Amino acid sequence: MNDQALLGLRPDLRIIADHVAAGSRALDIGCGDGALMAALRDHAGVDARGIEIDATNVASAVARGLSVVQGDADVDLVGYPSGAFDYAILSQTLQTTRAPDKVLDELLRIGAKAFVSFPNFAYWRVRASLLWGGRMPVTRTLPVAWYATPNIHHLTIDDFRAFLKERGIVTEGAWFLNGDRLTSEWAANFRAEHAVFLIRR
Known part of the structure; x- marks a missing residue:
């Protein structure tokens, strides 16, 4: 997808949009206002549902x-x-579901592949907030106070990797973001604010 098509998308959504095959079928779960779906439809000919x-x-x-x-x-x-779909997409939603393991099973049943993005609760600023302030963090990527947050499962990149390994789920791609920029896989569990994984059975 060309760069113009990605303008205005959240960084994790830009990564997903750039890796969904043109002309494919995609289900966006927790699609928000449909920004990703519109970009996929308009610029890659994707049959996008939400x-x-x-x-x-x-x-x-x-x-x-x-x-x-x-x-x-x-x-x-x-x-x-x-x-039913080539891709099932779950962006910044996994940590808000009641049963994330079952939701992931459904994603991989519905789609041949699944994109999953989530905030990394092991990011160093989150750790520092707990260590030095003794309070649940409020950051740019976790902007809501503990009593109002929709996040009910606090996972880390290493938690997610272990989950995939235990269940024999294959990682086809992984991207790590610090702010709006990609960061390397090295020490991603400490250095990355968000993660995006492309997985399959």
Whole structure:
């Protein structure tokens, strides 16, 4: 996808958009207002569908002419047929689900491959906030106080890698972000604020 098509997308969404094959079928779970779906549709000819829990976001996505339904990743993915999509996408949503292990199973049942992005709770600024301040961190990527955050599962890059290994899930690609910039895999669990993984069975 050309650089112009990626303008305005969140950094993790830019990575995903750049690695979804043109003309493929994709389901974006927790698609927000449909920004990624619109970019995939308009610039890569992707047959993009979405599911989103927030009614206002659903209305915004539908207003863009996107095929989005209101639904909850924890309960509604079972209604999708196996192998219906080339890609299932879960961006910045895994840590908000009640049963992330089951949601990941559904992603890999529905899609041949899955993109998963999440904030890294082992990032050094998060660690420092807990160590020196003794309080749950509020950062640029975790901007909401503990009592209002939708994040109910606090995972790290190393947690996710271990989860994949235990279940025999293959990592096809992994990207690590510090702010808006890619950072190397070296010490990513300490140095990266977010991670993006491309996985398959």
